[in-house]
Amino acid sequence: MMTRKTALSLLMGASFLMSGTATTVMAADGAALAKDKCESCHGENGNSEKKVPSIAGFSAPYFIQTMEDYTDGERTGEKFKTEGEDETDMNAIAKALSADDLKALGDYFAAQTFVPRIQEVDAALVKKGKRIFRKCKKCHTDEGANPEDDASILSGQFMPYLETQIKQFVSKDRKSHSRKMLKKLKKLDDEDISAVVNYLASPK
Ligand code: HEC
Ligand code: HEC
Structure with missing residues:
Protein backbone atom coordinates (compact mmCIF):
# COMPACT_ATOMS: atom_id res chain seq x y z
CA MET A 1 0.00 0.00 0.00
CA MET A 2 1.19 3.52 -0.79
CA THR A 3 2.06 5.73 2.16
CA ARG A 4 0.64 9.23 2.22
CA LYS A 5 4.15 10.63 1.82
CA THR A 6 4.83 8.61 -1.36
CA ALA A 7 1.49 9.59 -2.83
CA LEU A 8 2.23 13.23 -2.12
CA SER A 9 5.68 13.13 -3.64
CA LEU A 10 4.30 11.31 -6.67
CA LEU A 11 1.69 14.02 -7.04
CA MET A 12 4.27 16.75 -6.64
CA GLY A 13 6.47 14.97 -9.11
CA ALA A 14 3.61 14.81 -11.58
CA SER A 15 2.78 18.50 -11.26
CA PHE A 16 6.48 19.36 -11.54
CA LEU A 17 6.70 17.32 -14.71
CA MET A 18 3.58 18.94 -16.06
CA SER A 19 4.78 22.45 -15.38
CA GLY A 20 8.11 21.43 -16.91
CA THR A 21 6.33 20.36 -20.06
CA ALA A 22 4.28 23.53 -20.13
CA THR A 23 7.43 25.69 -19.98
CA THR A 24 9.01 23.75 -22.84
CA VAL A 25 5.96 24.25 -25.00
CA MET A 26 5.75 27.95 -24.21
CA ALA A 27 9.45 28.79 -24.45
CA ALA A 28 10.29 30.78 -27.56
CA ASP A 29 11.99 28.78 -30.29
CA ALA A 111 25.34 29.61 -31.84
CA GLN A 112 25.57 30.43 -35.58
CA THR A 113 28.85 30.97 -37.41
CA PHE A 114 29.56 34.43 -38.81
CA VAL A 115 30.65 34.16 -42.44
CA PRO A 116 32.75 37.18 -43.53
CA ARG A 117 31.32 38.81 -46.65
CA ILE A 118 33.39 38.82 -49.79
CA GLN A 119 33.70 42.50 -50.72
CA GLU A 120 35.87 44.55 -53.04
CA VAL A 121 38.51 46.50 -51.15
CA ASP A 122 41.19 49.05 -52.04
CA ALA A 123 44.67 47.73 -51.18
CA ALA A 124 46.13 51.14 -50.26
CA LEU A 125 43.18 51.90 -47.97
CA VAL A 126 43.44 48.44 -46.38
CA LYS A 127 47.08 49.17 -45.53
CA LYS A 128 46.23 52.53 -44.03
CA GLY A 129 43.22 51.10 -42.20
CA LYS A 130 45.30 48.38 -40.61
CA ARG A 131 47.43 51.06 -38.94
CA ILE A 132 44.40 53.01 -37.78
CA PHE A 133 42.80 49.88 -36.37
CA ARG A 134 45.64 49.62 -33.82
CA LYS A 135 43.67 52.24 -31.87
CA CYS A 136 40.67 49.94 -31.77
CA LYS A 137 42.28 46.64 -30.81
CA LYS A 138 41.96 47.03 -27.10
CA CYS A 139 38.22 46.51 -27.33
CA HIS A 140 37.83 44.89 -30.78
CA THR A 141 40.20 41.94 -30.41
CA ASP A 142 41.19 39.40 -33.11
CA GLU A 143 40.99 42.25 -35.65
CA GLY A 144 37.33 42.76 -34.82
CA ALA A 145 36.35 39.12 -35.27
CA ASN A 146 35.85 38.15 -31.63
CA PRO A 147 32.20 38.07 -30.48
CA GLU A 148 33.36 37.74 -26.85
CA ASP A 149 34.28 41.43 -26.92
CA ASP A 150 30.53 42.07 -26.64
CA ALA A 151 31.07 44.84 -29.18
CA SER A 152 29.69 43.23 -32.35
CA ILE A 153 31.71 41.51 -35.09
CA LEU A 154 33.39 44.05 -37.35
CA SER A 155 35.65 41.85 -39.46
CA GLY A 156 33.88 40.89 -42.69
CA GLN A 157 30.81 43.01 -41.93
CA PHE A 158 28.96 44.83 -44.73
CA MET A 159 31.08 47.91 -45.58
CA PRO A 160 28.39 50.60 -46.05
CA TYR A 161 26.88 49.53 -42.73
CA LEU A 162 30.20 49.91 -40.87
CA GLU A 163 30.75 53.34 -42.39
CA THR A 164 27.26 54.56 -41.49
CA GLN A 165 27.62 53.34 -37.90
CA ILE A 166 30.97 55.08 -37.36
CA LYS A 167 29.52 58.33 -38.73
CA GLN A 168 26.40 57.93 -36.58
CA PHE A 169 28.49 57.49 -33.44
CA VAL A 170 30.40 60.69 -34.24
CA SER A 171 27.23 62.67 -35.04
CA LYS A 172 25.59 61.14 -31.92
CA ASP A 173 22.72 59.77 -34.02
CA ARG A 174 23.73 56.48 -32.43
CA LYS A 175 24.71 56.59 -28.79
CA SER A 176 27.86 54.63 -28.05
CA HIS A 177 28.17 52.72 -24.81
CA SER A 178 31.87 53.51 -24.88
CA ARG A 179 33.06 57.08 -24.41
CA LYS A 180 36.59 55.90 -25.04
CA MET A 181 35.61 54.65 -28.47
CA LEU A 182 33.88 57.93 -29.28
CA LYS A 183 37.06 59.86 -28.46
CA LYS A 184 38.97 57.72 -30.95
CA LEU A 185 36.32 57.83 -33.68
CA LYS A 186 36.11 61.64 -33.47
CA LYS A 187 39.74 61.91 -34.56
CA LEU A 188 39.10 60.09 -37.85
CA ASP A 189 38.49 62.07 -41.04
CA ASP A 190 36.42 60.67 -43.93
CA GLU A 191 39.42 59.00 -45.55
CA ASP A 192 40.47 57.41 -42.26
CA ILE A 193 36.96 56.00 -41.84
CA SER A 194 36.99 54.64 -45.36
CA ALA A 195 40.43 53.12 -44.69
CA VAL A 196 39.40 51.38 -41.48
CA VAL A 197 36.24 50.05 -43.16
CA ASN A 198 38.29 48.70 -46.08
CA TYR A 199 40.64 47.04 -43.63
CA LEU A 200 37.79 45.47 -41.67
CA ALA A 201 36.25 44.11 -44.87
CA SER A 202 39.54 42.69 -46.17
CA PRO A 203 40.22 38.98 -45.77
CA LYS A 204 42.59 38.31 -42.84
C1 HEC B 1 37.13 51.36 -25.34
C2 HEC B 1 36.56 50.32 -26.17
C3 HEC B 1 36.41 50.55 -27.66
C4 HEC B 1 37.35 51.07 -28.53
C5 HEC B 1 38.74 51.58 -28.24
C6 HEC B 1 36.72 51.01 -29.83
N1 HEC B 1 35.48 50.47 -29.76
FE1 HEC B 1 34.17 50.17 -31.29
N2 HEC B 1 32.77 49.45 -30.02
C7 HEC B 1 32.94 49.33 -28.66
C8 HEC B 1 31.70 48.88 -28.07
C9 HEC B 1 31.44 48.60 -26.60
C10 HEC B 1 30.79 48.73 -29.14
C11 HEC B 1 29.33 48.26 -29.05
C12 HEC B 1 28.39 49.33 -29.47
C13 HEC B 1 28.15 50.44 -28.49
O1 HEC B 1 29.06 51.10 -27.99
O2 HEC B 1 27.01 50.69 -28.23
C14 HEC B 1 31.49 49.10 -30.35
C15 HEC B 1 30.92 49.12 -31.60
C16 HEC B 1 31.55 49.51 -32.77
C17 HEC B 1 30.95 49.53 -34.09
C18 HEC B 1 29.50 49.19 -34.42
C19 HEC B 1 29.36 47.75 -34.76
C20 HEC B 1 27.98 47.32 -35.17
O3 HEC B 1 27.85 46.16 -35.53
O4 HEC B 1 27.04 48.11 -35.15
C21 HEC B 1 31.91 49.94 -34.96
C22 HEC B 1 31.76 50.11 -36.46
C23 HEC B 1 33.12 50.18 -34.20
N3 HEC B 1 32.87 49.90 -32.86
C24 HEC B 1 34.33 50.61 -34.72
C25 HEC B 1 35.43 50.96 -33.95
C26 HEC B 1 36.67 51.50 -34.52
C27 HEC B 1 36.90 51.74 -36.00
C28 HEC B 1 37.48 51.77 -33.47
C29 HEC B 1 38.88 52.37 -33.50
C30 HEC B 1 39.04 53.65 -34.17
C31 HEC B 1 36.80 51.37 -32.25
N4 HEC B 1 35.56 50.90 -32.58
C32 HEC B 1 37.34 51.46 -30.98
C33 HEC B 1 34.09 49.60 -27.94
C34 HEC B 1 35.24 50.17 -28.45
C1 HEC C 1 13.13 44.42 -43.17
C2 HEC C 1 14.50 43.97 -42.95
C3 HEC C 1 14.90 43.48 -41.57
C4 HEC C 1 14.30 42.50 -40.82
C5 HEC C 1 13.07 41.66 -41.14
C6 HEC C 1 15.13 42.37 -39.63
N1 HEC C 1 16.18 43.26 -39.67
FE1 HEC C 1 17.62 43.51 -38.24
N2 HEC C 1 18.47 45.00 -39.35
C7 HEC C 1 17.97 45.48 -40.55
C8 HEC C 1 18.71 46.67 -40.93
C9 HEC C 1 18.46 47.52 -42.17
C10 HEC C 1 19.67 46.89 -39.92
C11 HEC C 1 20.63 48.07 -39.78
C12 HEC C 1 19.84 49.04 -38.93
C13 HEC C 1 20.45 50.32 -38.50
O1 HEC C 1 20.53 51.24 -39.31
O2 HEC C 1 20.78 50.42 -37.30
C14 HEC C 1 19.49 45.81 -38.94
C15 HEC C 1 20.26 45.67 -37.79
C16 HEC C 1 20.10 44.67 -36.85
C17 HEC C 1 20.95 44.46 -35.72
C18 HEC C 1 22.16 45.28 -35.33
C19 HEC C 1 23.39 44.71 -35.96
C20 HEC C 1 24.67 45.27 -35.39
O3 HEC C 1 25.71 45.03 -36.01
O4 HEC C 1 24.65 45.93 -34.35
C21 HEC C 1 20.46 43.37 -35.05
C22 HEC C 1 21.02 42.75 -33.77
C23 HEC C 1 19.30 42.91 -35.78
N3 HEC C 1 19.11 43.71 -36.87
C24 HEC C 1 18.52 41.84 -35.39
C25 HEC C 1 17.36 41.43 -36.06
C26 HEC C 1 16.50 40.37 -35.59
C27 HEC C 1 16.75 39.54 -34.36
C28 HEC C 1 15.47 40.27 -36.48
C29 HEC C 1 14.27 39.33 -36.43
C30 HEC C 1 13.50 39.34 -35.19
C31 HEC C 1 15.68 41.28 -37.50
N4 HEC C 1 16.84 41.98 -37.20
C32 HEC C 1 14.87 41.49 -38.59
C33 HEC C 1 16.93 44.94 -41.28
C34 HEC C 1 16.07 43.95 -40.84
Whole structure:
Protein backbone atom coordinates (compact mmCIF):
# COMPACT_ATOMS: atom_id res chain seq x y z
CA MET A 1 0.00 0.00 0.00
CA MET A 2 1.19 3.52 -0.79
CA THR A 3 2.06 5.73 2.16
CA ARG A 4 0.64 9.23 2.22
CA LYS A 5 4.15 10.63 1.82
CA THR A 6 4.83 8.61 -1.36
CA ALA A 7 1.49 9.59 -2.83
CA LEU A 8 2.23 13.23 -2.12
CA SER A 9 5.68 13.13 -3.64
CA LEU A 10 4.30 11.31 -6.67
CA LEU A 11 1.69 14.02 -7.04
CA MET A 12 4.27 16.75 -6.64
CA GLY A 13 6.47 14.97 -9.11
CA ALA A 14 3.61 14.81 -11.58
CA SER A 15 2.78 18.50 -11.26
CA PHE A 16 6.48 19.36 -11.54
CA LEU A 17 6.70 17.32 -14.71
CA MET A 18 3.58 18.94 -16.06
CA SER A 19 4.78 22.45 -15.38
CA GLY A 20 8.11 21.43 -16.91
CA THR A 21 6.33 20.36 -20.06
CA ALA A 22 4.28 23.53 -20.13
CA THR A 23 7.43 25.69 -19.98
CA THR A 24 9.01 23.75 -22.84
CA VAL A 25 5.96 24.25 -25.00
CA MET A 26 5.75 27.95 -24.21
CA ALA A 27 9.45 28.79 -24.45
CA ALA A 28 10.29 30.78 -27.56
CA ASP A 29 11.99 28.78 -30.29
CA GLY A 30 14.92 30.90 -31.50
CA ALA A 31 15.44 29.08 -34.79
CA ALA A 32 11.77 29.30 -35.73
CA LEU A 33 11.55 32.98 -34.74
CA ALA A 34 14.67 33.80 -36.74
CA LYS A 35 13.32 32.04 -39.81
CA ASP A 36 9.96 33.71 -39.52
CA LYS A 37 10.99 37.25 -38.55
CA CYS A 38 14.64 37.87 -39.43
CA GLU A 39 15.73 35.66 -42.33
CA SER A 40 14.14 37.79 -45.08
CA CYS A 41 16.71 40.51 -44.36
CA HIS A 42 19.49 38.98 -42.28
CA GLY A 43 19.73 35.82 -44.38
CA GLU A 44 19.82 32.20 -43.40
CA ASN A 45 21.42 31.80 -39.94
CA GLY A 46 22.03 35.55 -39.77
CA ASN A 47 24.51 35.79 -42.65
CA SER A 48 23.02 38.46 -44.86
CA GLU A 49 23.47 38.94 -48.58
CA LYS A 50 21.34 42.09 -48.59
CA LYS A 51 22.18 45.68 -47.69
CA VAL A 52 21.87 44.86 -44.01
CA PRO A 53 24.45 43.75 -41.45
CA SER A 54 25.07 40.09 -40.70
CA ILE A 55 24.24 39.09 -37.13
CA ALA A 56 25.35 35.45 -37.02
CA GLY A 57 27.71 34.65 -34.16
CA PHE A 58 27.06 37.87 -32.20
CA SER A 59 27.38 37.31 -28.45
CA ALA A 60 24.04 37.08 -26.67
CA PRO A 61 24.83 40.08 -24.38
CA TYR A 62 25.67 42.36 -27.34
CA PHE A 63 22.63 41.11 -29.23
CA ILE A 64 20.26 41.79 -26.32
CA GLN A 65 21.77 45.19 -25.58
CA THR A 66 21.43 46.17 -29.24
CA MET A 67 17.82 45.04 -29.45
CA GLU A 68 17.05 46.98 -26.25
CA ASP A 69 18.71 50.06 -27.73
CA TYR A 70 16.33 49.80 -30.70
CA THR A 71 13.35 49.31 -28.36
CA ASP A 72 14.30 52.32 -26.19
CA GLY A 73 15.05 54.45 -29.24
CA GLU A 74 18.74 54.84 -28.27
CA ARG A 75 19.41 53.64 -31.77
CA THR A 76 17.33 54.49 -34.83
CA GLY A 77 17.48 51.77 -37.44
CA GLU A 78 17.45 52.69 -41.11
CA LYS A 79 14.24 51.79 -42.87
CA PHE A 80 14.48 48.76 -45.09
CA LYS A 81 12.18 47.03 -47.52
CA THR A 82 12.56 43.46 -48.58
CA GLU A 83 10.79 42.03 -51.62
CA GLY A 84 7.11 41.28 -51.06
CA GLU A 85 7.08 42.85 -47.58
CA ASP A 86 6.27 46.28 -46.18
CA GLU A 87 9.02 48.75 -45.36
CA THR A 88 10.00 48.53 -41.70
CA ASP A 89 12.87 49.28 -39.34
CA MET A 90 14.65 47.59 -36.45
CA ASN A 91 12.89 49.78 -33.89
CA ALA A 92 9.47 48.37 -34.85
CA ILE A 93 10.86 44.84 -35.18
CA ALA A 94 12.55 44.94 -31.75
CA LYS A 95 9.50 46.43 -30.04
CA ALA A 96 7.34 43.55 -31.24
CA LEU A 97 9.49 40.95 -29.44
CA SER A 98 9.08 39.75 -25.85
CA ALA A 99 11.96 39.28 -23.40
CA ASP A 100 11.65 35.51 -23.94
CA ASP A 101 11.86 35.97 -27.72
CA LEU A 102 14.99 38.08 -27.28
CA LYS A 103 16.65 35.50 -25.09
CA ALA A 104 15.83 32.69 -27.51
CA LEU A 105 17.01 34.73 -30.51
CA GLY A 106 20.18 35.81 -28.68
CA ASP A 107 21.08 32.19 -27.91
CA TYR A 108 20.20 31.12 -31.45
CA PHE A 109 22.33 33.75 -33.23
CA ALA A 110 25.25 33.27 -30.79
CA ALA A 111 25.34 29.61 -31.84
CA GLN A 112 25.57 30.43 -35.58
CA THR A 113 28.85 30.97 -37.41
CA PHE A 114 29.56 34.43 -38.81
CA VAL A 115 30.65 34.16 -42.44
CA PRO A 116 32.75 37.18 -43.53
CA ARG A 117 31.32 38.81 -46.65
CA ILE A 118 33.39 38.82 -49.79
CA GLN A 119 33.70 42.50 -50.72
CA GLU A 120 35.87 44.55 -53.04
CA VAL A 121 38.51 46.50 -51.15
CA ASP A 122 41.19 49.05 -52.04
CA ALA A 123 44.67 47.73 -51.18
CA ALA A 124 46.13 51.14 -50.26
CA LEU A 125 43.18 51.90 -47.97
CA VAL A 126 43.44 48.44 -46.38
CA LYS A 127 47.08 49.17 -45.53
CA LYS A 128 46.23 52.53 -44.03
CA GLY A 129 43.22 51.10 -42.20
CA LYS A 130 45.30 48.38 -40.61
CA ARG A 131 47.43 51.06 -38.94
CA ILE A 132 44.40 53.01 -37.78
CA PHE A 133 42.80 49.88 -36.37
CA ARG A 134 45.64 49.62 -33.82
CA LYS A 135 43.67 52.24 -31.87
CA CYS A 136 40.67 49.94 -31.77
CA LYS A 137 42.28 46.64 -30.81
CA LYS A 138 41.96 47.03 -27.10
CA CYS A 139 38.22 46.51 -27.33
CA HIS A 140 37.83 44.89 -30.78
CA THR A 141 40.20 41.94 -30.41
CA ASP A 142 41.19 39.40 -33.11
CA GLU A 143 40.99 42.25 -35.65
CA GLY A 144 37.33 42.76 -34.82
CA ALA A 145 36.35 39.12 -35.27
CA ASN A 146 35.85 38.15 -31.63
CA PRO A 147 32.20 38.07 -30.48
CA GLU A 148 33.36 37.74 -26.85
CA ASP A 149 34.28 41.43 -26.92
CA ASP A 150 30.53 42.07 -26.64
CA ALA A 151 31.07 44.84 -29.18
CA SER A 152 29.69 43.23 -32.35
CA ILE A 153 31.71 41.51 -35.09
CA LEU A 154 33.39 44.05 -37.35
CA SER A 155 35.65 41.85 -39.46
CA GLY A 156 33.88 40.89 -42.69
CA GLN A 157 30.81 43.01 -41.93
CA PHE A 158 28.96 44.83 -44.73
CA MET A 159 31.08 47.91 -45.58
CA PRO A 160 28.39 50.60 -46.05
CA TYR A 161 26.88 49.53 -42.73
CA LEU A 162 30.20 49.91 -40.87
CA GLU A 163 30.75 53.34 -42.39
CA THR A 164 27.26 54.56 -41.49
CA GLN A 165 27.62 53.34 -37.90
CA ILE A 166 30.97 55.08 -37.36
CA LYS A 167 29.52 58.33 -38.73
CA GLN A 168 26.40 57.93 -36.58
CA PHE A 169 28.49 57.49 -33.44
CA VAL A 170 30.40 60.69 -34.24
CA SER A 171 27.23 62.67 -35.04
CA LYS A 172 25.59 61.14 -31.92
CA ASP A 173 22.72 59.77 -34.02
CA ARG A 174 23.73 56.48 -32.43
CA LYS A 175 24.71 56.59 -28.79
CA SER A 176 27.86 54.63 -28.05
CA HIS A 177 28.17 52.72 -24.81
CA SER A 178 31.87 53.51 -24.88
CA ARG A 179 33.06 57.08 -24.41
CA LYS A 180 36.59 55.90 -25.04
CA MET A 181 35.61 54.65 -28.47
CA LEU A 182 33.88 57.93 -29.28
CA LYS A 183 37.06 59.86 -28.46
CA LYS A 184 38.97 57.72 -30.95
CA LEU A 185 36.32 57.83 -33.68
CA LYS A 186 36.11 61.64 -33.47
CA LYS A 187 39.74 61.91 -34.56
CA LEU A 188 39.10 60.09 -37.85
CA ASP A 189 38.49 62.07 -41.04
CA ASP A 190 36.42 60.67 -43.93
CA GLU A 191 39.42 59.00 -45.55
CA ASP A 192 40.47 57.41 -42.26
CA ILE A 193 36.96 56.00 -41.84
CA SER A 194 36.99 54.64 -45.36
CA ALA A 195 40.43 53.12 -44.69
CA VAL A 196 39.40 51.38 -41.48
CA VAL A 197 36.24 50.05 -43.16
CA ASN A 198 38.29 48.70 -46.08
CA TYR A 199 40.64 47.04 -43.63
CA LEU A 200 37.79 45.47 -41.67
CA ALA A 201 36.25 44.11 -44.87
CA SER A 202 39.54 42.69 -46.17
CA PRO A 203 40.22 38.98 -45.77
CA LYS A 204 42.59 38.31 -42.84
C1 HEC B 1 13.13 44.42 -43.17
C2 HEC B 1 14.50 43.97 -42.95
C3 HEC B 1 14.90 43.48 -41.57
C4 HEC B 1 14.30 42.50 -40.82
C5 HEC B 1 13.07 41.66 -41.14
C6 HEC B 1 15.13 42.37 -39.63
N1 HEC B 1 16.18 43.26 -39.67
FE1 HEC B 1 17.62 43.51 -38.24
N2 HEC B 1 18.47 45.00 -39.35
C7 HEC B 1 17.97 45.48 -40.55
C8 HEC B 1 18.71 46.67 -40.93
C9 HEC B 1 18.46 47.52 -42.17
C10 HEC B 1 19.67 46.89 -39.92
C11 HEC B 1 20.63 48.07 -39.78
C12 HEC B 1 19.84 49.04 -38.93
C13 HEC B 1 20.45 50.32 -38.50
O1 HEC B 1 20.53 51.24 -39.31
O2 HEC B 1 20.78 50.42 -37.30
C14 HEC B 1 19.49 45.81 -38.94
C15 HEC B 1 20.26 45.67 -37.79
C16 HEC B 1 20.10 44.67 -36.85
C17 HEC B 1 20.95 44.46 -35.72
C18 HEC B 1 22.16 45.28 -35.33
C19 HEC B 1 23.39 44.71 -35.96
C20 HEC B 1 24.67 45.27 -35.39
O3 HEC B 1 25.71 45.03 -36.01
O4 HEC B 1 24.65 45.93 -34.35
C21 HEC B 1 20.46 43.37 -35.05
C22 HEC B 1 21.02 42.75 -33.77
C23 HEC B 1 19.30 42.91 -35.78
N3 HEC B 1 19.11 43.71 -36.87
C24 HEC B 1 18.52 41.84 -35.39
C25 HEC B 1 17.36 41.43 -36.06
C26 HEC B 1 16.50 40.37 -35.59
C27 HEC B 1 16.75 39.54 -34.36
C28 HEC B 1 15.47 40.27 -36.48
C29 HEC B 1 14.27 39.33 -36.43
C30 HEC B 1 13.50 39.34 -35.19
C31 HEC B 1 15.68 41.28 -37.50
N4 HEC B 1 16.84 41.98 -37.20
C32 HEC B 1 14.87 41.49 -38.59
C33 HEC B 1 16.93 44.94 -41.28
C34 HEC B 1 16.07 43.95 -40.84
C1 HEC C 1 37.13 51.36 -25.34
C2 HEC C 1 36.56 50.32 -26.17
C3 HEC C 1 36.41 50.55 -27.66
C4 HEC C 1 37.35 51.07 -28.53
C5 HEC C 1 38.74 51.58 -28.24
C6 HEC C 1 36.72 51.01 -29.83
N1 HEC C 1 35.48 50.47 -29.76
FE1 HEC C 1 34.17 50.17 -31.29
N2 HEC C 1 32.77 49.45 -30.02
C7 HEC C 1 32.94 49.33 -28.66
C8 HEC C 1 31.70 48.88 -28.07
C9 HEC C 1 31.44 48.60 -26.60
C10 HEC C 1 30.79 48.73 -29.14
C11 HEC C 1 29.33 48.26 -29.05
C12 HEC C 1 28.39 49.33 -29.47
C13 HEC C 1 28.15 50.44 -28.49
O1 HEC C 1 29.06 51.10 -27.99
O2 HEC C 1 27.01 50.69 -28.23
C14 HEC C 1 31.49 49.10 -30.35
C15 HEC C 1 30.92 49.12 -31.60
C16 HEC C 1 31.55 49.51 -32.77
C17 HEC C 1 30.95 49.53 -34.09
C18 HEC C 1 29.50 49.19 -34.42
C19 HEC C 1 29.36 47.75 -34.76
C20 HEC C 1 27.98 47.32 -35.17
O3 HEC C 1 27.85 46.16 -35.53
O4 HEC C 1 27.04 48.11 -35.15
C21 HEC C 1 31.91 49.94 -34.96
C22 HEC C 1 31.76 50.11 -36.46
C23 HEC C 1 33.12 50.18 -34.20
N3 HEC C 1 32.87 49.90 -32.86
C24 HEC C 1 34.33 50.61 -34.72
C25 HEC C 1 35.43 50.96 -33.95
C26 HEC C 1 36.67 51.50 -34.52
C27 HEC C 1 36.90 51.74 -36.00
C28 HEC C 1 37.48 51.77 -33.47
C29 HEC C 1 38.88 52.37 -33.50
C30 HEC C 1 39.04 53.65 -34.17
C31 HEC C 1 36.80 51.37 -32.25
N4 HEC C 1 35.56 50.90 -32.58
C32 HEC C 1 37.34 51.46 -30.98
C33 HEC C 1 34.09 49.60 -27.94
C34 HEC C 1 35.24 50.17 -28.45
